[in-house]
Amino acid sequence: MVSTTKATASSRRHILDLLLSRDDLSRADLARLAHLTKPTVSGLVAGLIQEGLVREVGAGVSTGGRRPILLTVPGDSRLTVGVELDATNCRLLLVTLHGERLALSDVPLGSTEPTTVVEAISDGIDGLFAERDRGALLGVGVAVPGLVDQQHQTVASAPRLGWDMVSLHTLLRERLGVPVMVTDRGKAAGLGELWVLGRDRSTDLVYLYLGAGVAGAVVLQGTLHWGSVSTAGEVGHMTILPDGPPCACGNDGCLEALVSAQAIAARARRAVTSVDGTSPAASALADVVRDCSDDLRVVRAVGEAATEGDPAAAGVVAETGRWLGIAIANIINALDPALIVLGGPTAEWGQSLIASVEREVARRALPLPRRAARIVIGHARDLAAALGAAALVLQQAPTILAGTRPDGTAASLVT
Amino acid sequence: MVSTTKATASSRRHILDLLLSRDDLSRADLARLAHLTKPTVSGLVAGLIQEGLVREVGAGVSTGGRRPILLTVPGDSRLTVGVELDATNCRLLLVTLHGERLALSDVPLGSTEPTTVVEAISDGIDGLFAERDRGALLGVGVAVPGLVDQQHQTVASAPRLGWDMVSLHTLLRERLGVPVMVTDRGKAAGLGELWVLGRDRSTDLVYLYLGAGVAGAVVLQGTLHWGSVSTAGEVGHMTILPDGPPCACGNDGCLEALVSAQAIAARARRAVTSVDGTSPAASALADVVRDCSDDLRVVRAVGEAATEGDPAAAGVVAETGRWLGIAIANIINALDPALIVLGGPTAEWGQSLIASVEREVARRALPLPRRAARIVIGHARDLAAALGAAALVLQQAPTILAGTRPDGTAASLVT
DNA sequence: GCGACTTCGTTATAAGAATGAACTAAGCCA
DNA sequence: TGGCTTAGTTCATTCTTATAACGAAGTCGC
Numbered sequence: 067m068v069s070t071t072k073a074t075a076s077s078r079r080h081i082l083d084l085l086l087s088r089d090d091l092s093r094a095d096l097a098r099l100a101h102l103t104k105p106t107v108s109g110l111v112a113g114l115i116q117e118g119l120v121r122e123v124g125a126g127v128s129t130g131g132r133r134p135i136l137l138t139v140p141g142d143s144r145l146t147v148g149v150e151l152d153a154t155n156c157r158l159l160l161v162t163l164h165g166e167r168l169a170l171s172d173v174p175l176g177s178t179e180p181t182t183v184v185e186a187i188s189d190g191i192d193g194l195f196a197e198r199d200r201g202a203l204l205g206v207g208v209a210v211p212g213l214v215d216q217q218h219q220t221v222a223s224a225p226r227l228g229w230d231m232v233s234l235h236t237l238l239r240e241r242l243g244v245p246v247m248v249t250d251r252g253k254a255a256g257l258g259e260l261w262v263l264g265r266d267r268s269t270d271l272v273y274l275y276l277g278a279g280v281a282g283a284v285v286l287q288g289t290l291h292w293g294s295v296s297t298a299g300e301v302g303h304m305t306i307l308p309d310g311p312p313c314a315c316g317n318d319g320c321l322e323a324l325v326s327a328q329a330i331a332a333r334a335r336r337a338v339t340s341v342d343g344t345s346p347a348a349s350a351l352a353d354v355v356r357d358c359s360d361d362l363r364v365v366r367a368v369g370e371a372a373t374e375g376d377p378a379a380a381g382v383v384a385e386t387g388r389w390l391g392i393a394i395a396n397i398i399n400a401l402d403p404a405l406i407v408l409g410g411p412t413a414e415w416g417q418s419l420i421a422s423v424e425r426e427v428a429r430r431a432l433p434l435p436r437r438a439a440r441i442v443i444g445h446a447r448d449l450a451a452a453l454g455a456a457a458l459v460l461q462q463a464p465t466i467l468a469g470t471r472p473d474g475t476a477a478s479l480v481t
Numbered sequence: 482m483v484s485t486t487k488a489t490a491s492s493r494r495h496i497l498d499l500l501l502s503r504d505d506l507s508r509a510d511l512a513r514l515a516h517l518t519k520p521t522v523s524g525l526v527a528g529l530i531q532e533g534l535v536r537e538v539g540a541g542v543s544t545g546g547r548r549p550i551l552l553t554v555p556g557d558s559r560l561t562v563g564v565e566l567d568a569t570n571c572r573l574l575l576v577t578l579h580g581e582r583l584a585l586s587d588v589p590l591g592s593t594e595p596t597t598v599v600e601a602i603s604d605g606i607d608g609l610f611a612e613r614d615r616g617a618l619l620g621v622g623v624a625v626p627g628l629v630d631q632q633h634q635t636v637a638s639a640p641r642l643g644w645d646m647v648s649l650h651t652l653l654r655e656r657l658g659v660p661v662m663v664t665d666r667g668k669a670a671g672l673g674e675l676w677v678l679g680r681d682r683s684t685d686l687v688y689l690y691l692g693a694g695v696a697g698a699v700v701l702q703g704t705l706h707w708g709s710v711s712t713a714g715e716v717g718h719m720t721i722l723p724d725g726p727p728c729a730c731g732n733d734g735c736l737e738a739l740v741s742a743q744a745i746a747a748r749a750r751r752a753v754t755s756v757d758g759t760s761p762a763a764s765a766l767a768d769v770v771r772d773c774s775d776d777l778r779v780v781r782a783v784g785e786a787a788t789e790g791d792p793a794a795a796g797v798v799a800e801t802g803r804w805l806g807i808a809i810a811n812i813i814n815a816l817d818p819a820l821i822v823l824g825g826p827t828a829e830w831g832q833s834l835i836a837s838v839e840r841e842v843a844r845r846a847l848p849l850p851r852r853a854a855r856i857v858i859g860h861a862r863d864l865a866a867a868l869g870a871a872a873l874v875l876q877q878a879p880t881i882l883a884g885t886r887p888d889g890t891a892a893s894l895v896t
Numbered sequence: 897g898c899g900a901c902t903t904c905g906t907t908a909t910a911a912g913a914a915t916g917a918a919c920t921a922a923g924c925c926a
Numbered sequence: 927t928g929g930c931t932t933a934g935t936t937c938a939t940t941c942t943t944a945t946a947a948c949g950a951a952g953t954c955g956c
Binding site: 074092093094104105107108128129130131132133134135 | 930931932933934935936937942943
């Protein structure tokens with residue numbers, strides 16, 4: 067039996083980092099990758115196995131000699147909760163160390179008073195851990211509908227919750243006793259999509275949420291880009307048409323003014339009335355457009371009509387895609403991301419939207435970065451924000467775990 | 482006398498990092514900042530002093546007890562050379578560890594053959610080190626007019642040099658025996674401006690080079706953002722006016738099509754002829770515009786006329802600033818950088834340009850990130866690229882130096 | 897101006913982490 | 927079957943960092 071050396075946090079971190087990013091590595095692999103010697107790695111791994119953080123999973127293929135013993139981090143050895151806050155609801159998602167979703171729980175909120183919300187989150191977590199070891203809780207991430215000051219981890223302002231300078235991080239941290247991270251929903255959703263889509267978690271990704279408004283997130287090298295005052299990612303207010311329609315932000319011709327649900331609904335109304343004929347396919351869309359004042363519902367109807375071949379709807383999709391394409395081409399030229407992910411109701415239009423976006427991008431983006439960028443519809447749907455909130459903690463997992471000793475003492479953490 | 486413990490590369494790196502970023506720290510400060518104990522720091526510092534990398538510089542102010550002994554890294558203890566390559570010239574800039582410029586040397590290039598260029602660089606360095614200790618050379622950075630593959634550190638294509646897939650890094654590294662880093666000129670210039678302007682070197686900065694074309698660089702957290710295929714920062718091809726004038730890239734209404742020297746010259750010609758009067762101030766500009774086919778010369782003339790109060794020139798500046806302002810507003814919304822730096826001939830227009838840019842930005846950018854972003858004219862001028870190339874190496878200084886032992890043995894370096 | 901309290905830096909000692917060399921285990925290949 | 931290769935371990939040794947105690951050099955209050 068190997069003596070359980072406690073090792074430095076730094077080496078432990080490195081080993082855990084490697085094991086969490088690529089699966090099925092042997093001790094020898096780890097030694098090579100982490101620039102450590104085999105005995106050192108053996109010692110560290112022994113400790114991690116004793117803590118239940120690492121498990122041996124059979125032998126790998128031989129490369130000419132003894133077969134390696136493959137190691138994994140069992141996903142459920144530690145668990146993370148991602149929380150998505152809304153004015154009326156608090157959604158909790160329980161995820162494993164690998165980002166797999168285990169359980170979902172929605173807790174209605176009676177009030178948006180910070181203390182009430184903290185209680186709701188705490189109760190929700192109790193529920194999720196009713197039949198699990200509470201000690202496995204690694205940390206909690208929270209996505210808030212509002213502006214978050216990344217540096218101080220406080221909610222600078224969240225009109226929908228009536229919050230202003232609320233130090234949610236401190237409140238939760240004290241209540242739960244585990245690391246807590248706070249983000250805004252748009253950014254969290256972007257990170258969430260990376261964890262669903264990205265094979266390696268260090269890619270550059272730009273996320274666009276297309277709904278009533280247009281939100282966004284810039285994820286570089288696998289981590290959220292915040293900017294100097296935590297407002298980066300507002301792609302929705304990129305000027306697309308300098309003399310275009312006015313936007314709620316005060317500017318003219320913003321992307322949001324051109325592809326928000328409201329703008330799309332208006333476009334659909336024009337398209338339907340201009341066709342005026344009574345083609346059978348068009349009728350369903352025309353009915354919805356006429357009767358309904360809910361823009362998002364119209365957006366859905368456009369999507370359905372377009373897939374059924376309605377030319378008016380197809381026209382709306384194409385025009386929306388063109389505006390979006392300009393914005394995305396700009397993003398590709400400026401940032402050269404590997405992945406552009408569209409989320410939200412309008413993104414549900416799917417391939418027809420992507421196709422018209424790509425036509426415009428082909429015209430406007432430089433060939434090299436354009437060929438490298440994949441434009442896709444998000445996979446995480448309405449779990450994106452909660453998943454991203456959890457991912458915020460998962461990114462820190464190696465650091466958090468490296469500081470935890472078998473006896474449960476948590477080391478100091480800047481978080 | 483303290484036993485010169487050799488310490489881990491990691492701790493050495495941390496100490497050097499701190500000493501290079503903030504000056505005048507004591508051993509006690511370092512211990513606190515690096516989360517090490519005083520004896521450990523004393524040992525490490527003793528080693529660094531012996532190597533000449535650190536020096537004691539008098540005592541600081543007491544905070545109620547014994548006065549601390551302040552430490553600095555003498556800038557000239559190690560030196561870096563930044564090289565800017567062009568078709569006909571090779572510019573070498575000798576800089577200290579703190580980014581201060583020591584000496585400049587221009588070597589004309591007979592041919593652009595890679596081996597010739599390598600020789601020229603090597604000779605240039607010999608010249609700069611004629612009366613200095615060659616051992617002080619920390620590394621060499623090279624800025625190339627072309628596309629550089631960051632991952633493989635090769636010049637993917639540089640039409641102006643007639644290069645295609647040239648592994649400049651390997652050639653130079655073998656010839657010089659020190660770490661070598663290769664970038665493209667636009668990106669290097671952006672980084673160079675950060676080192677001239679930035680008090681702390683971890684800010685987010687976006688650089689725009691305004692000349693015959695429009696190049697750019699995105700510097701996030703103090704490091705260049707490359708993107709997935711090393712082409713990030715092409716702000717010049719952001720679409721500003723979807724149905725605007727055609728651009729060389731094939732797209733319509735690019736920023737470059739609107740604010741390149743050529744576009745500005747055309748604008749100046751129109752402005753001069755439309756005024757047609759014979760106001761005394763306008764005459765100088767009109768003469769240049771009529772006689773001269775050199776667009777960059779016209780750009781300079783516009784700037785001079787504008788500062789002398791010529792209304793036609795002021796109009797040209799204002800319109801150029803408006804287009805630029807749209808692009809910068811988009812950048813501010815998307816990335817929320819702390820600093821936007823304008824460089825190149827057109828940026829020499831100075832405050833009048835900034836003023837009209839800011840008017841447009843005020844209208845189009847979101848209030849929070851707009852207030853946080855400072856828009857300035859670069860300070861590094863035609864040294865920006867060479868300085869940035871050197872900065873690329875300086876960023877690695879703690880890592881490089883941490884791996885160097887007193888006996889001169891260099892540790893393995895990924896670079 | 898004298899003593900109590902602070903803070904800086906060093907010394908000596910002790911604990912712990914990582915290494916190197918040798919060794920066992922286990923599989924490939926001919 | 928025997929030689930070669932790779933994986934993982936054991937043990938003694940060497941670095942690295944920490945702990946505790948101490949001297950040096952200040953400040954502050956009375």
